[in-house]
Amino acid sequence: MVAPRGIATWLAFDCPCGIGHRIMLNLDAFRYPRWTVHQSNPLTVWPSVDDRVAVRRCHFVLRRGVVTWVRDDGPVDES
Numbered sequence: 001m002v003a004p005r006g007i008a009t010w011l012a013f014d015c016p017c018g019i020g021h022r023i024m025l026n027l028d029a030f031r032y033p034r035w036t037v038h039q040s041n042p043l044t045v046w047p048s049v050d051d052r053v054a055v056r057r058c059h060f061v062l063r064r065g066v067v068t069w070v071r072d073d074g075p076v077d078e079s
């Protein structure tokens, strides 16, 4: 299905983890899950990106063009 009137409904970019897979984020308010672009240059999207590929999970926040990886292996201060 093609978006009417040229509205961008997907944001696609290469994952910053470097293994070469593509992240596709839905921007369509009528689909779920849905992301919001708060700023396009530098790019800020919300909520965090959580993509699962065969061998790993890529979970990060993209804010003002800066990638912050989210730990997904338990609480940070469990020592």
Ligand SMILES: [Zn+2]
Binding pocket: 015, 016, 017, 018, 019, 021, 058
């Ligand atoms: Zn990745």
